[in-house]
Amino acid sequence: MKKLLIVSLGIIVVILLALPWVLILVGRNKLHDHDIPQREQLIPDSPGQKVLAIFPHPDDEVTVAGTLMKLKKQGHMISLACLTRGEKGKSSGIQDEVELARLRTSEMEKSADLIGVDQLIISDLPDSGIEDLGMDSLKKVVLELITALEPDILISYDSKVGLYGHPDHRLTGKAVEKVFLHHKGKEGFQPRSLYQVTLRKKQVDVAMKLSSGFQRNYPENPEMGLPEPDFSIPTRPYFSQILQVMQAHETQQKVLEDLMPFHDKVPAWIYSRVFDREYFREVK
Template sequence: MMRKLMAVFAHPDDEGVMSGTMAHYIEQGDEVMLVCTTRGEAGEISDPVLATPENLGEVRQKELEEAARIIGVQQLVFLDYRDSGMAGTPANDDPRCLLQAEPDRVIGDLVALIREFQPDVFVTFEPFGWYGHPDHVTTGQHATAAFYQAADPVRFPEHGAAFQASSLYQSVFLFTRFREIALAAKAAGYIEGEGFFSEEPRPEQVAIEQEITHQLDVRPYVDLKNQALAAHRTQFGEDDEFGKIPPEMMLEFNGYEQFVQVYPEPDGALRANWASSLFL
């Protein structure tokens, strides 16, 4: 029987944090639905030849379509909300953006997808959204609400029969490990700067790492992960600092993907001895 995994993220390229996991399960014969709540319209443009601010969302949609093809994702869905931009920027106030959307509208969109797709495993952001991006935080909040409300027949009856997915996970961006690698790469002369990894980890980032319950060894998929990430050309240009870090240094980060089990509530043993499969 085919198992199903549904992942909900905010922008094209967010999927890279668990692309190895998706590829692994797809190779096992499982089905994956990837949902992106925005098209990344407020993102940076690595090369003005690739896109303009006016068409960036369209370009990034195509980039994610290519990345999903490389990973093998069977179903890719975009919601029609605009990128809210980084915290404190004018994009936060755009009435079309995810941050300004009525919560029940977004939750309802996701409930409809959950009830239609009927995933066994459901994955989204942890509460801090990796580094506090408003769209990451908002997507995680609404996706988590949708996970529970999809199982409630009173909520959104217009979207079909209630459905309870088997498990809910939060995807973890292992900031401390990436920062260690970035600092080591800088010391070795591979890169000149370490970007926002120059900052000490936020308490929220340290705390979520203490909650990890699952780690998947995705080293066999590192080349595929890199190919999929390279599809996001507007975000990772030829001069991208982290692209200069030798693969062997990045393996400790790229080769493993971490998750926090939220539902069913895990026991303490899982945090002491990480599990290696998301399917219960």
């Protein structure tokens, strides 16, 4: 009887020890495919490059925070441009747009410090009103940023969807892409590469079940969906810092829950092994 009890306890211990790894394997299978190559570095064999990430809102940088941290550690100079102050992001219940813009500016500054950004630029374009500017005006804003900062590498949203369909996201990605493709190789235009953050189809399928933002905005037609990634960047060593970046955006916690659902309920050592990479498409 005693021997049977010991064996039973041993089996229970093995099951308990194995369960988290089963969850990790299931989670990875739900979100990732092995056919997408993984790069250790976004910028291989090119030390000391200048990187400029351009996004419309405070908190958009969370989508590439791990990659930016890795680039910083590898010795590259990181600039981050935020085109608006996010005054329309009222998920926290704050209705005063002046106060919300002030809070989100402060949150963006804290996030940039956590990432290790060398230069943060926050512009005053209208949140959820970028479409009203017109593409020519938006391209001018983007070109002025690039001309002033002279980056070697650009990072932004894709030009088809803007990750989950927000017009500001899509138009920002489209403007950056248009400027890059029009000016690439011309005298005085420094950037040689543009990388757009994107997702695997598996990730989109999961997001459509869990994320209200995706459910409201993502295109129903699969052909209009996100571009397929060319590669991913492993970011697991930076996961605890990525969570800090997310937490810095205190007014946007409901929105960020869509980006990483249940991140505050699953142990970080498990979660970080499922959400362990960021996907990119290179514009050529």
